[in-house]
Amino acid sequence: MNHTPGRKTLHALALPLAAALGLAAYAIVANNIFVSTPQELWDRAVAWWPDGWATDLLPSVRNVLIGFAVSVVVGVGVGMALGSSRFLRAYLLPTVDFIRAIPNAAIVPVLLLIFGFSASTRILIVFLTAVWPILLGAMDGVLAADPRQGEMARAYRIPPLIRFFRITLPGASPQILAGVKVGLTVSIVVVVISEMFGATDGLGHFIIASQRQFDIAGVWVGTITIALIGYGLNAVFALVQKRLLRWHPSTRIDAQS
């Protein structure tokens, strides 16, 4: 099997292309008003873009990125503290488990009611959704650390600060990054849901507004845009992850080929 980059891309694109072609063919032949034709989609996208990128796309992306960034900082910090302290786990973990058992989508209406329909509420919603997987990942990462590494650090009298940044944090990074990846995905989901309630901007608002006006092509354009953003952010993240975990067994096969 040839694994040149071009061939790899072709393999990756085969299924999406087939699905898109199939859907396009269906749309043209079936004349179903809920499935737009490629021509309609293109026209709608071109009409949407000049204003849409600023009123719909940008607010969504901004809310995701801010909420997600805060989640990473808080999640990693608190998660590692939990992983390091049996005492903290005993006091906080049951509550954490309870809160994160609430489905992402279910907290959206409640929070919107409490804090109002502002952008900062949406950022808060992203934060409150994304922080848990990151927090738990960071905690697991610290707990899963090889005790031999701790013993080595003790034997060589490595000071706490150096120990944290050079041993504990990198050691926990595989689990932290796994949590961050989940956090990123749910951030996008939840920001769109939040924008479907009482928002005046964002992609979620655009989709709901289009739906109410029977602008079917608009709904599709919004949905596809979200999918592309999600895919793009995940692709960027995968590159970061691969770079940071160059040493980890999960990435070694790639690194050697």
Place this chain on the structure above:
Amino acid sequence: MTTYNLPLVGQSAADAGPTHDGVLEATGLGKSYGAGPAAREVLKDVNFRLGRGEFVCIVGHSGTGKTTLLRCLAGLMAPTSGEVRFEGAKVTEPPRGLAVVFQDYSRSLLPWMTVTKNIELPLQGKGISSAERRSLVANVLDAVGLSVHAAKLPHELSGGMQQRVAIARALAYRPEVLIMDEPFASVDAQTRADLEDLTLKLRREFAASVVLVTHDVDEAVYLGDQVVVLGGSPARVRRIETTGLGPDRDQIETKALPQFTDIRARVLREIRAQTQPTIEGENP
């Protein structure tokens, strides 16, 4: 290379007193795991002394508590009774001036750091300037023959090479005492022999006192100035042999010497005497 002070006339380390120049000493050392009736006594009244510049090997059957003893000596574990003294001071935490080479190199080296960074890390904590760190690292990498692999990650090296990195890390720390816990247990026979010779060479070059724990009697006699046999349950020091084999040893020549085979036979007999009853007792 003339810092070797041999032969050490066999002063029994078991009845260690403060009279001799002991750099690391254990007196009346006992260790139990657990408490109450469920407690398991692993070490009992172990006396041990490492003289300055000496190479002492501790041998014993698997599970006799060799590693427990070593962890107590290194200050990684508090003994239940007795005490350990390093250069006269009571050991409660791993002392500065003592470095450990762990059994499982693949787990004690940090997989995300290059060979250089792994060796440098303990030096950073010691507050050594970066220029000096670089020269120390270059020096030990040269000594273990890994200069060309300085920028590699541990997983890119073979097991034997990784253990050389772990040894280099310990040497760069410039310890008075080097403690090695079954350092060659997980490499193949040829690599093991090479690492043994490397250890003898480095011990001369760096003038460190060494305690090495192993279950391999040949290795213990080949490397040690003294061989301490640990045995029984709870374990005590059963025998101490002074090898007197001199500074220059050879895998083939030395191991064929009558002196070597005699000591080896005595140590083996002692270990067998310790383990035979339990083995028979366990077999139906």
